[in-house]
Amino acid sequence: MASISDRNQSDAWLRSRIEDTLFLCDRRSTPAFLGFLDEAEQQTARQILARVDSERYRFWGGYEDAERCVLGCFPEYLAPQCEDFPLVRVAFRYRAEKALTHRDVLGTLLAQGIKRETIGDILCTDGLVIVFLREEIVPYIREQISKMGGVGVKIDDEFDGPLPVLRTYKELQDTIASPRLDAVVKSLLGCSREKASQMIVSGMVSLDHMVVTHVSTAVSAESVISVRGYGRFIVDRIGPPTKKGRLYLSARKCV
Numbered sequence: 001m002a003s004i005s006d007r008n009q010s011d012a013w014l015r016s017r018i019e020d021t022l023f024l025c026d027r028r029s030t031p032a033f034l035g036f037l038d039e040a041e042q043q044t045a046r047q048i049l050a051r052v053d054s055e056r057y058r059f060w061g062g063y064e065d066a067e068r069c070v071l072g073c074f075p076e077y078l079a080p081q082c083e084d085f086p087l088v089r090v091a092f093r094y095r096a097e098k099a100l101t102h103r104d105v106l107g108t109l110l111a112q113g114i115k116r117e118t119i120g121d122i123l124c125t126d127g128l129v130i131v132f133l134r135e136e137i138v139p140y141i142r143e144q145i146s147k148m149g150g151v152g153v154k155i156d157d158e159f160d161g162p163l164p165v166l167r168t169y170k171e172l173q174d175t176i177a178s179p180r181l182d183a184v185v186k187s188l189l190g191c192s193r194e195k196a197s198q199m200i201v202s203g204m205v206s207l208d209h210m211v212v213t214h215v216s217t218a219v220s221a222e223s224v225i226s227v228r229g230y231g232r233f234i235v236d237r238i239g240p241p242t243k244k245g246r247l248y249l250s251a252r253k254c255v
Contacts, residue, residue: 014041015048018071022054025073031084036061036068036120036134039209039224045071060085061120062132063163068120070134086135087120091159094151096127104149105129112144125164129153169234169252176249179238181207181225182215187249188225188233204228231255 017034025032037045042059049057054073058080061069070087074080094100105122109131120132129148133141142155174187185196185205197215199205205212206226207219219225223235237250 011044011048014044018045018048019052021071021073022052025056025075029075029077031075031078031080032073033086034071034073036070036087036117036132038068040206042069042071043209056080060087062087062089063121065166066121066132067166068132070120087132088135088138090131090133090138090141091156092129092131092145092148092153093156093159094127094129094148094153098149098151099126100124100129100149100151100153104151105131108145108148109141112141114141121166123164123166128156128159128164130159130163167254170255172233172249172251172253174249174251175242175246176238177246179219179247180215181205181212181217181219184219184235184238184249185225185227188251188253189227189230199227 021032021034034045035041037059045059049055056074056076058072058074059069060072060082061067062085070085072080072085074084078084092105102122102124105124106119109119110116114137118134118137122132123130145153145155147153172188176183176187181200182193182197185191185200186193189196200215201213203211203213204227206224207217208224209226219235219238221235221237225233225235227233232254234252234254235249236252237248239247241247
């Protein structure tokens with residue numbers, strides 16, 4: 001588990017890079033970009049941008065609901081457009097005798113010395129992998145990558161079909177005593193409230209991509225809850241109250 005000091009250092013590093021990106025945007029009067037950033041970094045970036053009173057930005061990962069996104073900062077005269085972001089999707093085809101996993105693909109790219117921040121979402125299905133990348137590293141990948149996870153791959157420059165599904169969901173329905181985080185985690189995991197509280201206090205639970213250690217933190221609809229070792233959950237609805245005064249809970253677990 002990352003310590004508070006580690007998180008503070010990470011936030012300070014991210015703030016510095018965001019300020020540099022805003023400075024370049026203003027100095028050159030052209031869009032400037034940072035990342036790919038993961039969801040926790042995006043949440044931190046939003047807080048930093050709010051503190052410096054900047055609204056001239058957008059996150060984009062190549063498709064709607066992307067997990068890893070590039071932060072784009074834009075001059076006042078230019079409205080943010082997806083087409084302005086320096087990222088592309090690259091398709092790799094392979095014989096599907098062995099299904100490639102996210103770990104296979106990411107491991108191959110990192111082994112080539114490619115920085116994590118230049119790699120976006122990785123979508124895998126039988127015989128096909130789609131990787132979203134910063135455009136500046138694509139020529140290098142075309143020259144260097146011929147295998148992933150020990151499987152021969154071929155770049156498909158003309159692929160324009162539907163994207164593989166990133167994840168599927170299992171629907172969950174329950175009632176809870178209150179919208180407190182410990183009550184919601186208890187319901188999602190099917191554990192005791194005491195165990196849910198212990199996991200929260202020990203830093204195992206993230207709410208909207210940020211670690212939360214207060215058991216009484218309120219949860220609302222559309223919140224994303226991640227529990228280390230148990231997965232990710234999306235809260236769709238809390239309420240209305242039942243006749244006994246409990247609250248209906250509708251959620252989904254990513255599977």
